[in-house]
Amino acid sequence: MGELRLPLGDYRETVHLCRLCGNCRQAGTTYLPCCPAGERFGFDEYYSRGKAIIAGQLLKGSLAWSRSLAEVVYRCAVCGACVEQCPVSYKDYILDVFAALREECVERSLVPREVGDFLENVYKYGNPWAEPRQKRGLWAEGTGIGEYERGEDFLYYVGCMGSFDTRGIEMARALGEVLLASGLSFGILGSGETCEGNEVKLLGERGLFEILAGENIRRFTGLGVKRVVTLSPHAYNAMKNEYPAYGGNFEVKHYTQLLVEMVVDGRIDLSKGVEARVTYHDSCFLGRYNQEYEAPRKILRSIPGVELVEMERNRENSFCCGGGGGNFYTDFFGSEPNSPARIRVREALDTGADILAVACPVCLTMLDDAAKAEGTEGGMRVMDISEILASLVLPERGSS
Amino acid sequence: MSGDRVYDLLEGIVGEGNVSREPHILECYARDSTTNPPSQPDYVAMATRVEQIQELVRLANREGVPLVPVVGMSSTGGLTIPVEGGIVVDLHKMDRIIEINEDIDYAVIEPGVTIGRLDAELKKRGYWVSLPVGPPGSAGLVPGYILHGYGHLGGKFGINSEQITGMEVVMPDGELVRLGGCAVSPYWFHRTPIPDLMGLILGWQGTTGIVTKLGINIYPRPGFKDMVGWGMFTPHEEPLPESSARFLMKVARLGLAHDISGHSWGAVQIGRGLKYPLPPKPREEPELYFSATLYGFSREELAMKKKILESLVREGIEEGLPVACTDVTERVKVEMPTRYALKYSDHRGGGGLDYIGSITPIINWPQGIKRLNEIFDRHGFTPYIRLAIYRGTLQGMMRALMPYNRGDEKDVEAVRKIAREVVQVVLDCGGLVYKAPSFACEEMWKRGDPNFLELMRRVKQTLDPKRIMNPGRLAL
Ligand SMILES: Cc1cc2nc3c(=O)[nH]c(=O)nc-3n(C[C@H](O)[C@H](O)[C@H](O)COP(=O)(O)OP(=O)(O)OC[C@H]3O[C@@H](n4cnc5c(N)ncnc54)[C@H](O)[C@@H]3O)c2cc1C
Ligand code: SF4
Ligand code: SF4
Numbered sequence: 001m002g003e004l005r006l007p008l009g010d011y012r013e014t015v016h017l018c019r020l021c022g023n024c025r026q027a028g029t030t031y032l033p034c035c036p037a038g039e040r041f042g043f044d045e046y047y048s049r050g051k052a053i054i055a056g057q058l059l060k061g062s063l064a065w066s067r068s069l070a071e072v073v074y075r076c077a078v079c080g081a082c083v084e085q086c087p088v089s090y091k092d093y094i095l096d097v098f099a100a101l102r103e104e105c106v107e108r109s110l111v112p113r114e115v116g117d118f119l120e121n122v123y124k125y126g127n128p129w130a131e132p133r134q135k136r137g138l139w140a141e142g143t144g145i146g147e148y149e150r151g152e153d154f155l156y157y158v159g160c161m162g163s164f165d166t167r168g169i170e171m172a173r174a175l176g177e178v179l180l181a182s183g184l185s186f187g188i189l190g191s192g193e194t195c196e197g198n199e200v201k202l203l204g205e206r207g208l209f210e211i212l213a214g215e216n217i218r219r220f221t222g223l224g225v226k227r228v229v230t231l232s233p234h235a236y237n238a239m240k241n242e243y244p245a246y247g248g249n250f251e252v253k254h255y256t257q258l259l260v261e262m263v264v265d266g267r268i269d270l271s272k273g274v275e276a277r278v279t280y281h282d283s284c285f286l287g288r289y290n291q292e293y294e295a296p297r298k299i300l301r302s303i304p305g306v307e308l309v310e311m312e313r314n315r316e317n318s319f320c321c322g323g324g325g326g327n328f329y330t331d332f333f334g335s336e337p338n339s340p341a342r343i344r345v346r347e348a349l350d351t352g353a354d355i356l357a358v359a360c361p362v363c364l365t366m367l368d369d370a371a372k373a374e375g376t377e378g379g380m381r382v383m384d385i386s387e388i389l390a391s392l393v394l395p396e397r398g399s400s
Numbered sequence: 401m402s403g404d405r406v407y408d409l410l411e412g413i414v415g416e417g418n419v420s421r422e423p424h425i426l427e428c429y430a431r432d433s434t435t436n437p438p439s440q441p442d443y444v445a446m447a448t449r450v451e452q453i454q455e456l457v458r459l460a461n462r463e464g465v466p467l468v469p470v471v472g473m474s475s476t477g478g479l480t481i482p483v484e485g486g487i488v489v490d491l492h493k494m495d496r497i498i499e500i501n502e503d504i505d506y507a508v509i510e511p512g513v514t515i516g517r518l519d520a521e522l523k524k525r526g527y528w529v530s531l532p533v534g535p536p537g538s539a540g541l542v543p544g545y546i547l548h549g550y551g552h553l554g555g556k557f558g559i560n561s562e563q564i565t566g567m568e569v570v571m572p573d574g575e576l577v578r579l580g581g582c583a584v585s586p587y588w589f590h591r592t593p594i595p596d597l598m599g600l601i602l603g604w605q606g607t608t609g610i611v612t613k614l615g616i617n618i619y620p621r622p623g624f625k626d627m628v629g630w631g632m633f634t635p636h637e638e639p640l641p642e643s644s645a646r647f648l649m650k651v652a653r654l655g656l657a658h659d660i661s662g663h664s665w666g667a668v669q670i671g672r673g674l675k676y677p678l679p680p681k682p683r684e685e686p687e688l689y690f691s692a693t694l695y696g697f698s699r700e701e702l703a704m705k706k707k708i709l710e711s712l713v714r715e716g717i718e719e720g721l722p723v724a725c726t727d728v729t730e731r732v733k734v735e736m737p738t739r740y741a742l743k744y745s746d747h748r749g750g751g752g753l754d755y756i757g758s759i760t761p762i763i764n765w766p767q768g769i770k771r772l773n774e775i776f777d778r779h780g781f782t783p784y785i786r787l788a789i790y791r792g793t794l795q796g797m798m799r800a801l802m803p804y805n806r807g808d809e810k811d812v813e814a815v816r817k818i819a820r821e822v823v824q825v826v827l828d829c830g831g832l833v834y835k836a837p838s839f840a841c842e843e844m845w846k847r848g849d850p851n852f853l854e855l856m857r858r859v860k861q862t863l864d865p866k867r868i869m870n871p872g873r874l875a876l
Contacts, residue, residue, distance in 0.1 A: 015807075017746070019742055020473075026514060031538075032517070050425075088751070
């Protein structure tokens with residue numbers, strides 16, 4: 001056996017920068033809770049403050065690693081709300097400390113079973129559900145969306161949720177069809193696609209992330225891809241912010257950033273409109289991680305008849321659906337009334353919205369399930385922006 | 401069944417998932433940001449209902465296990481550190497604002513309601529209350545108020561505990577008691593004229609009961625704000641003349657400002673972006689920056705207040721006081737809760753913050769400030785003294801803040817020494833330490849009336865014969 005790599009050691013000095021102030025419990029301005037893990041489980045360790053304390057004690061040797069500790073470490077959506085609220089220099093290290101804690105859990109074979117399964121499945125099958133690779137492009141059947149060919153403007157990267165999750169597939173098709181209707185030149189990778197690795201890195205498997213990033217970069221480069229449009233903000237984050245370090249310098253856009261341009265220049269015609277009160281839920285990986293708050297809102301505001309209303313917690317102070325950091329798969333937050341997604345759905349209901357709009361397949365699945373658990377059938381609907389647009393621009397879908 | 405009887409009983413009270421004895425969870429309740437030595441509890445229980453707290457107290461009595469109530473754990477002084485282990489009762493999820501009565505102007509809140517949340521809710525309705533100035537918005541309002549805390553409107557409303565109108569408390573035997581007007585009336589509007597039994601709870605640092613509801617006065621929020629700033633000069637090693645204290649007393653007597661506070665030179669420089677270590681204070685710059693924060697319901701009211709105060713400062717200058725006007729335009733924009741004190745504590749690197757706060761007569765501030773400066777200088781720390789005057793009085797807060805590196809044992813030791821020396825200065829100036837760590841209480845009691853201490857002990861013995869409530873506090 002080789003020596004253990006102990007990534008937490010790099011933060012020996014910096015963990016003490018945490019002021020133990022607890023500002024990471026609440027979102028500024030409204031002072032409503034901001035941490036999904038803290039909301040769900042309550043004990044101080046679930047907040048960033050607590051994780052700084054345990055990291056410090058682990059480094060001092062006065063606390064022992066254990067499976068139960070690893071469980072707490074993984075019951076975090078890595079949503080970045082704590083980073084947003086932290087008033088001191090420790091904010092620059094919070095996510096690195098979380099990553100180091102998780103990397104150590106991996107090194108020490110302490111990861112919860114669900115995390116182990118996720119990582120192993122991605123390693124073997126390129127997706128967390130152990131679905132055969134050949135099935136990856138099946139979602140596109142009958143849509144007319146073709147495989148990417150050299151010279152096309154965009155590679156449409158769909159990701160694991162869009163390829164295999166029921167709601168994700170509906171979203172992937174909706175976006176694909178809207179893009180087709182707009183006349184954009186694009187293609188997909190189909191069965192040649194593999195996981196982009198965003199969650200793999202967040203779960204602490206840096207080595208596997210590097211393999212996935214390398215594989216994707218080689219494939220994209222081999223096909224002559226210059227521009228990528230992603231369905232998921234998670235993939236957008238990895239490709240935009242992580243891939244350049246591995247030589248992957250593509251122009252990456254989240255689909256809302258591309259669509260907003262097309263709405264503005266008239267390639268997408270929304271004049272059909274829809275009478276609806278809509279509230280928008282910010283995805284953490286589009287919003288807090290990449291400061292894109294405006295594109296999705298601008299699209300929604302461009303739809304005649306739409307009244308856009310904000311939830312109390314929005315933009316950088318938004319409250320995560322609880323799906324980040326692989327929780328859409330591991331389901332550590334469950335479906336109890338105090339699970340983050342259900343809390344968020346209730347907040348959306350408070351606005352009186354007809355539609356809770358999202359721009360992420362993870363948020364879509366998490367919030368759609370939560371809405372069912374909250375019994376919203378016949379009332380507020382959870383829809384991705386791509387689905388709303390599809391209902392406006394595709395004649396066969398109609399406005400529903 | 402876990403095989404641990406107390407754990408099982410706790411689980412029976414607060415429910416599965418709401419109690420823990422995992423070392424890594426306990427570790428997070430073992431410390432605060434100060435240099436008071438950490439100590440782990442044996443269990444943590446999250447309470448969400450009053451009946452659960454009653455049950456927890458009864459259980460602690462039966463088993464003889466200590467009980468420590470906590471909300472944000474932001475109070476300095478090691479007040480939430482379970483020095484004798486036992487059960488930490490985490491109340492931060494008991495966070496309902498139960499009533500905001502806009503006909504009688506009071507609010508009733510649970511202990512987990514944070515200062516930020518209450519302020520945000522009141523703001524929507526055009527109200528406000530005095531908030532602790534420095535802590536994060538996630539600190540509880542109830543713990544701050546029941547410990548007599550100081551608020552950002554102290555110049556107008558006095559000490560925070562003076563705003564308390566009623567209370568619901570689980571006493572150390574598990575009985576639920578109402579204190580103040582709400583004990584008799586359906587309204588929580590005032591604590592007089594009936595006997596004021598809140599003295600059994602206020603200032604007792606959670607050693608005589610757990611407050612489950614608190615009534616407080618709320619006030620209409622004025623729409624206009626301005627500030628008048630002035631510096632007070634000395635060459636640092638010399639004390640401010642007594643006349644400067646008398647000048648502050650004059651400002652206080654006017655009763656115009658909602659807040660009158662002062663900060664050491666170093667603190668202001670850090671706010672302006674200077675990094676650690678700071679150079680020595682240039683002679684020509686003020687030792688202390690003071691400001692009076694003014695509010696008004698109309699521009700005219702505000703302008704009038706400002707005019708009066710500015711002319712007072714001008715008079716002071718003409719009379720030869722070491723005072724000069726300073727610019728406060730940027731600070732006018734600061735809103736509560738501020739993050740300034742938290743940022744300040746970052747400047748030395750290492751996240752720790754200790755402080756000793758006191759209530760001290762203004763007339764003794766000049767000698768106090770000089771001695772506090774000497775202590776900071778001797779230990780190589782940037783002096784940060786914070787002063788604030790309370791409504792209608794000629795006394796106020798004199799506080800020494802010590803940011804330090806939690807990871808550096810030398811820093812920790814130095815701050816422990818500073819804290820002890822600061823306590824002596826406070827007491828020599830006739831002051832009282834507030835939210836006092838137990839070592840500071842010991843020093844206060846040494847100089848105090850022995851019968852006062854004896855009476856406190858008897859009250860405590862009567863209310864809490866098994867000594868289960870937050871033991872180790874108040875040096876009893
Ligand atoms: C940078 C900084 C600046 C600060 N500035 C100020 C200031 O300007 N003014 C001021 O007043 N304070 C100040 N504080 C102190 C403190 O943060 C506040 O008083 C705050 O309101 C305490 O709330 P908490 O929820 O953190 O209390 P905790 O620390 O959780 O509890 C404080 C004490 O109250 C007891 N307690 C908690 N809940 C109950 C209950 N329900 N019943 C009975 N006892 C209970 C605890 O056992 C403990 O003894 C400051 C703190 C910091 C870190
Ligand atoms: S990343 Fe999100 S879930 Fe994790 S500790 Fe921070 S706020 Fe909580
Ligand atoms: S992580 Fe930041 S906000 Fe949270 S306790 Fe530490 S310093 Fe405060």
